[in-house]
Every structure is written in structure tokens, then in C-alpha cells.
Amino acid sequence: MSERFFPDGMPQPLADAISLPFWQAAAEHRLVVQRCTGCGHMRLPPAPICPECRSAAADWKRVSGRGEVYTYTIVHRPIAAGQQLPFVIAVIALAEAGGVRIISNLVGVKPDDVAVGMPVELVWEDMSAELAVPRFRPRRD
Amino acid sequence: MSRRAHLAGVGETRYARWGKIGDVTEHALALEAIQRAVADAGLAIDDVDGLASFADDRNEAVFLAAELGLPRLRFANMVWMPGGSGACAAVANAAMAVETGQAEVVVVYRSLCQGQFFRFGTGGVDASAPPPPRPPTVQQATSLMLASLGFAMPYGMIMAAAAFALPTRRHMHLYGTTSEQLGRIAVTFREHASRNPRAVMGGKPMTLADHQASPMIADPHRLFDCCLESDGACAVVVTTAERARDLAKRPVEILASEQGAPKGMAFGHFTNANLPDELYATGGGEELARRLFGKAGLGPGDVDVAQIYDHFTGCVLLQIEDYGFCKRGEGGPFVESGALSWPNGSLPTNTHGGSLSEAYMHGLNHVVEGVRALRGESTCPVEGAEVCLVTSAACTPSSALLLGRR
Numbered sequence: 001m002s003e004r005f006f007p008d009g010m011p012q013p014l015a016d017a018i019s020l021p022f023w024q025a026a027a028e029h030r031l032v033v034q035r036c037t038g039c040g041h042m043r044l045p046p047a048p049i050c051p052e053c054r055s056a057a058a059d060w061k062r063v064s065g066r067g068e069v070y071t072y073t074i075v076h077r078p079i080a081a082g083q084q085l086p087f088v089i090a091v092i093a094l095a096e097a098g099g100v101r102i103i104s105n106l107v108g109v110k111p112d113d114v115a116v117g118m119p120v121e122l123v124w125e126d127m128s129a130e131l132a133v134p135r136f137r138p139r140r141d
Numbered sequence: 142m143s144r145r146a147h148l149a150g151v152g153e154t155r156y157a158r159w160g161k162i163g164d165v166t167e168h169a170l171a172l173e174a175i176q177r178a179v180a181d182a183g184l185a186i187d188d189v190d191g192l193a194s195f196a197d198d199r200n201e202a203v204f205l206a207a208e209l210g211l212p213r214l215r216f217a218n219m220v221w222m223p224g225g226s227g228a229c230a231a232v233a234n235a236a237m238a239v240e241t242g243q244a245e246v247v248v249v250y251r252s253l254c255q256g257q258f259f260r261f262g263t264g265g266v267d268a269s270a271p272p273p274p275r276p277p278t279v280q281q282a283t284s285l286m287l288a289s290l291g292f293a294m295p296y297g298m299i300m301a302a303a304a305f306a307l308p309t310r311r312h313m314h315l316y317g318t319t320s321e322q323l324g325r326i327a328v329t330f331r332e333h334a335s336r337n338p339r340a341v342m343g344g345k346p347m348t349l350a351d352h353q354a355s356p357m358i359a360d361p362h363r364l365f366d367c368c369l370e371s372d373g374a375c376a377v378v379v380t381t382a383e384r385a386r387d388l389a390k391r392p393v394e395i396l397a398s399e400q401g402a403p404k405g406m407a408f409g410h411f412t413n414a415n416l417p418d419e420l421y422a423t424g425g426g427e428e429l430a431r432r433l434f435g436k437a438g439l440g441p442g443d444v445d446v447a448q449i450y451d452h453f454t455g456c457v458l459l460q461i462e463d464y465g466f467c468k469r470g471e472g473g474p475f476v477e478s479g480a481l482s483w484p485n486g487s488l489p490t491n492t493h494g495g496s497l498s499e500a501y502m503h504g505l506n507h508v509v510e511g512v513r514a515l516r517g518e519s520t521c522p523v524e525g526a527e528v529c530l531v532t533s534a535a536c537t538p539s540s541a542l543l544l545g546r547r
Contacts, residue, residue, distance in 0.1 A: 008272035011294035014282035019291055023279045044415060045292045051405060070414070071314070071421070073306035074360035078268040079297040086357075089298055091307055091414045101414035105296050111360075116314040128276030133295050 009080035065122020146236030147392035150182025150378035156500035159370035160256025171252035174374035183389025191216030191247030195227030230540035233398035252374035309455025324352035334494025368496035397436035402538035409537030424535030448507035
């Protein structure tokens with residue numbers, strides 16, 4: 001199991017048939033973004049058809065999880081019992097995914113040091129044997 | 142004689158801090174507000190043949206119609222938009238109903254008793270609860286909304302204060318907007334509330350230093366950047382010019398209304414990190430604003446007084462830019478100049494105190510105040526005001542009205 005950043009009581013992902021493959025890949029520590037095979041548009045959250053060309057054909061592109069902080073908030077109220085405060089919610093612009101952005105958390109950083117534009121990398125948090133959640137931390141290389 | 146839609150009556154119950162109204166049910170409060178608005182118009186309940194509301198209303202029109210004993214219900218309508226995004230849209234839909242002859246007298250209502258249900262901002266999640274009995278896993282989403290929230294909730298994105306912090310933080314990064322500038326908005330609306338006997342925070346003055354000392358909730362949102370959570374109800378009556386002509390109060394014309402969302406907005410920042418870059422640090426309402434002013438043949442310079450949806454101070458600032466009261470990026474200096482202050486600002490805004498200081502009624506109280514502002518009944522009256530802008534929640538789908546006294 002990975003290092004833990006958030007307690008078990010955090011809200012658990014909810015998924016339907018469209019979005020479940022994201023979490024199935026996550027369980028194997030693969031961050032994937034839905035890609036339209038018609039026009040190449042990347043979309044997150046996943047959706048049944050492409051909002052650009054309306055093609056229903058899509059696959060899942062694996063990305064490294066490198067990116068940068070697009071915006072963020074530092075939250076001082078707990079979501080779950082035993083949670084460390086404050087915690088950082090950030091919007092990450094993913095480098096290899098046509099700039100597609102993902103909502104996640106920044107971990108391993110002092111909240112005061114967070115800034116827009118900060119380079120980040122992916123870190124997986126295994127919430128259980130079945131659930132891994134992608135978080136991000138400042139890039140180390 | 143014209144079927145042009147007018148606002149003929151407004152009313153509300155007492156407003157209180159969230160959870161403080163426990164002796165009356167939420168739907169009973171709705172009935173009280175509806176009755177007051179109808180009485181204010183000089184109409185009888187039997188004249189009402191339509192009811193309209195907006196997202197998440199627990200008090201379904203068909204039940205309220207039965208409880209009120211309406212002789213007939215011809216129009217029952219609710220807007221598909223999150224939370225306070227649809228208050229103005231509900232009025233617009235009521236206006237369409239009376240203008241097209243679907244109904245004669247439509248009441249738009251909102252009632253909130255959070256203590257009797259769950260508190261907004263928690264999403265029904267109890268932060269003190271023990272961890273789940275089974276290991277965390279992926280759960281079946283039972284709605285499209287929940288499937289979308291699956292990309293927010295695991296990260297603790299539940300509070301509105303956090304979601305709406307994201308565009309505001311981006312605005313601060315791009316344009317140098319400061320917490321003090323946001324605080325100026327909160328302090329101004331509190332000053333307005335101090336003159337309003339209905340305002341929940343009427344007796345609680347606030348200085349900029351108080352704002353800066355208030356606890357951080359979701360940076361950059363301090364406590365005093367966040368709207369209140371309130372119990373209470375309010376309602377407005379929409380009818381035709383012909384019907385409104387001989388009623389108790391001078392009717393207020395709906396000069397223009399607009400509702401909607403730019404491409405890809407969905408539920409706004411709760412679920413959507415992928416708004417186009419040029420839209421991200423805005424309220425998302427620029428195009429809506431252009432359509433609204435275009436319909437009325439007016440521009441931002443024609444607005445005498447504004448009631449701008451204030452879920453958070455930053456969203457007020459973004460909307461001021463959306464509606465063209467200043468250039469993009471200049472909202473900070475604009476509010477710092479005192480522009481929003483009654484009586485001397487160039488754009489007296491939220492003359493009732495807004496959601497930050499009067500009450501949190503999902504913005505329908507902003508429509509109520511818009512009517513009062515043009516009747517000369519506001520406790521911060523803008524002399525000679527002829528045009529009032531009213532907006533609903535921004536950084537989500539949104540809606541807006543231009544109200545007029547002619």
C-alpha cells in the first residue's frame with residue numbers, strides 16, 4: 001500500500017458505466033483521460049459523445065500525470081474525521097493531454113508554498129486494495 | 142392592453158440564521174411568503190393560477206397549490222440549474238407564461254429551512270462520522286449529477302466555498318486582485334444591511350479589519366467572504382401589464398430576461414475543471430449579459446442600481462466584469478473605489494445587504510429587492526432609479542433580469 005494522505009472516511013468515488021474505466025485504470029495506478037478517436041479531443045469527466053465532433057468513438061489515453069497547478073484553494077474545514085487540515089484542492093493542467101485539467105489534491109507541500117504554475121507530478125494514494133485515488137505533489141526532478 | 146410581464150407584488154417571512162426556524166415547516170413558510178406577496182400586489186390567492194421555482198426545490202408546486210386551495214393550477218415550473226442559478230430564470234419563465242397566456246398570475250417562490258433537512262455545503266456528509274464499515278471503493282452513481290461529482294468528491298470538493306474559490310484564485314493570479322478588495326464587497330453589503338430591518342446581520346457591523354481577521358474557510362474565501370445560511374421564504378408575483386395596471390402597488394416591468402450557460406459549463410466549478418481558459422476566471426456570464434442588455438436596448442451605463450448574486454465576494458467581482466461595469470481584470474480597483482456603496486457609489490449594489498448580509502434565499506430576495514428599489518421602498522433608496530439589474534448565481538449556469546420603472 002502507498003503512503004496515505006487522507007483518511008478512509010473521505011467521500012468515495014461514484015461512477016457509472018461511462019466513468020468506471022477511469023477508476024478501474026486508477027486501481028492499477030494508471031491515470032487515463034478519455035480521448036475522442038474521431039477528432040482527438042480529450043475530455044474529463046468522461047462523457048458518452050465528444051462535445052466537439054459528436055463522435056461516440058473514444059479510447060483512454062494514459063498520461064504520466066506531469067502538469068502544473070492551474071488554480072487551487074486551501075480548505076480549512078474537514079470533510080472526514082481525522083483529516084489533516086488545511087488541505088489543498090487544485091486544478092491540474094496535464095502536460096500530455098492537450099491541456100486537459102483534472103480536479104485533485106496537492107500533497108507533500110506546505111499550503112503557503114502552493115502557487116499557480118507550480119510544476120507537479122502524480123502520486124497514487126491507495127485508499128484500499130480496490131481503490132486508488134490520484135493526487136499530485138511538487139515535481140521532484 | 143398589453144400582456145407584457147410585470148412584477149406586481151413581493152413578500153417574505155421573517156429571515157433567521159440557518160436552523161433557527163424549527164417550529165414551522167418549510168412548505169408552510171412558502172405558503173406564508175406567497176400569501177404576503179399576493180397581498181402586497183392587492184390580489185387574492187384565488188387569482189393565482191401558476192407557481193414557479195428553481196433548482197432543488199423541496200416544495201413542489203402541485204402540493205403548494207393544493208395547500209393554498211388554488212381554484213386551478215395552469216402553470217407549474219422549475220428551472221434546471223444548480224442552487225441559486227435559476228432565481229431570475231424562474232421569474233423569466235413566469236413572465237413567458239403570462240405573456241403567452243399560459244397563466245394570468247404566477248408566483249415565484251423560495252423557502253429554506255436547512256435545519257429541517259441537511260446543511261448546504263456539507264453535501265450531507267458528516268465530517269465527524271466514523272470511517273465506512275467496508276474498505277473505500279467505487280460506488281455506483283445513481284444519477285448523472287453524482288457521476289459528475291465522482292470527479293470532485295474524492296478530493297474533498299464538496300463545499301461551495303471551495304469550488305467557487307477556484308476561479309477567484311485564478312483571477313487573483315492573473316490580475317493581482319486582493320483579499321482586501323474582496324473584503325470591501327462584504328463590508329459594503331453589511332453597511333447596506335444595517336439599514337434593513339429584515340436583514341439577519343443588520344445589527345452586526347463589519348469593518349475591513351473584521352473581514353481580514355475572520356477565519357479562512359477555503360482560501361481565498363474567509364468566513365466573511367461567504368454568504369449566510371438562512372431560514373425563511375420569499376416570493377414575487379408576475380402578471381400582465383393589463384392585470385397589474387390597477388393593483389395596489391406600481392408594477393415593475395421586466396425589461397429583459399436571460400438564462401443559460403456557455404459551452405461546457407455543466408454544474409460549474411464543482412465538476413468542471415475544463416472551462417476554456419478565457420472563461421475560467423470569469424462568472425461565465427459575458428455572453429448572457431450582452432444578450433440581456435441587447436434585448437432591452439440598454440447598456441451597463443443605464444443601470445441605476447444592481448442586485449448581484451453574492452454567494453461569495455469573488456463571484457460578485459467576476460460578475461461586475463461580466464456585465465461590463467468595468468474591464469476584465471479591473472474588478473478589484475472598481476470595488477475598492479467604493480462603486481458598490483449606497484448612496485454615493487456609481488453602482489449601488491445589493492441595497493438589501495444581499496446573501497452576504499440580508500439572507501440566503503438563493504437570490505430570490507435579490508428580485509424582491511429589485512422591485513423595492515424601483516418602487517422607492519428600499520431601505521437604501523436610489524433616488525430616481527429607473528433600471529435595476531438582478532443576477533442569479535454565477536460561475537455556474539446563470540440567469541438575470543433587467544427591471545424597469547417607466
